Amino acid sequence: MVVQTERDDSTWWECEDCGLLFDEKTDASDHETHCDGSEPSYIQ
Ligand SMILES: [Zn+2]
Numbered sequence: 001m002v003v004q005t006e007r008d009d010s011t012w013w014e015c016e017d018c019g020l021l022f023d024e025k026t027d028a029s030d031h032e033t034h035c036d037g038s039e040p041s042y043i044q
Helices: 025-034
Strands: 002-007 010-015
Touching: 002 025, 010 025
Parallel strands: none
Antiparallel strands: 002 010
């Protein structure tokens, strides 16, 4: 899933599966479609 986040006074969109950040929600959504999330960069 894609979540909105604030970094350096800018709005970013983060792929929750792998933690990648995008400056466009459409880019994040497109990435998420292809992201298998099999290698998370962190564990909550
Ligand atoms: Zn991802």
